[in-house]
Amino acid sequence: MARAYSFRGRSVEELQKLSMADFSKLLKARQRRSIKRMGAKYKALVKKAEKIRNDGGKKALKTHTREALILPQWIGMHFGVFNGKEFKDLLITQEMIGHRLGEFVFTTKRVLHSAPGIRATRGSKFLAVK
Numbered sequence: 211m212a213r214a215y216s217f218r219g220r221s222v223e224e225l226q227k228l229s230m231a232d233f234s235k236l237l238k239a240r241q242r243r244s245i246k247r248m249g250a251k252y253k254a255l256v257k258k259a260e261k262i263r264n265d266g267g268k269k270a271l272k273t274h275t276r277e278a279l280i281l282p283q284w285i286g287m288h289f290g291v292f293n294g295k296e297f298k299d300l301l302i303t304q305e306m307i308g309h310r311l312g313e314f315v316f317t318t319k320r321v322l323h324s325a326p327g328i329r330a331t332r333g334s335k336f337l338a339v340k
Contacts, residue, residue, distance in 0.1 A: 215304045217282075222304050225282035233282065241279055241308055251275045259284055272297050276312030291315040 217225055218236045225233065234245045244252075255275050262271055263283065272290035285304055290297035291311050298315045306314065 217304075217307050222282060222285060225307065226285070228282070230281075237279075237308055244277070244279055252278050256281070259287060263287065270297075270299055273311070276310065276315070278311050280306045280309055280311060282307050293317050 215222060220228075220236065225236075228236075230245065234242045237245070248256075252275060255271075255273055255278050258271055259281075260283070262269070268288065270288040270290040272292070274292045276291060280302060282304075284302045285307070287302050289300045289302065289311060291300050291314070292298075293315050294317050300311065300314055
């Protein structure tokens with residue numbers, strides 16, 4: 211049996227009906243402060259997301275604002291979050307509420323070092339080939 215998801219004892223439907231001020235009361239202090247201060251970039255992102263949601267569009271909303279807090283109204287929306295090189299697609303799910311966009315799009319890749327060649331020692335891979 212599937213377990214119903216809740217955020218601080220509230221269902222997703224209840225969270226989506228809350229105003230921004232009421233939702234911020236459910237958050238921890240750091241997240242509540244970022245919503246309260248809400249910079250110009252974050253305000254613009256919230257307006258764009260609201261416009262796209264009202265239009266019913268499924269296109270990805272591209273943004274550089276990695277520090278934006280994920281709101282319950284964004285569930286099911288697609289975001290293109292910039293990782294420093296390109297926009298990575300991100301689908302917002304209910305478990306992401308209260309986190310930041312940048313937490314789900316990594317800026318660095320895993321480093322894979324090469325192995326030494328045939329009949330080479332481990333230390334010889336660092337020598338310059340002439």
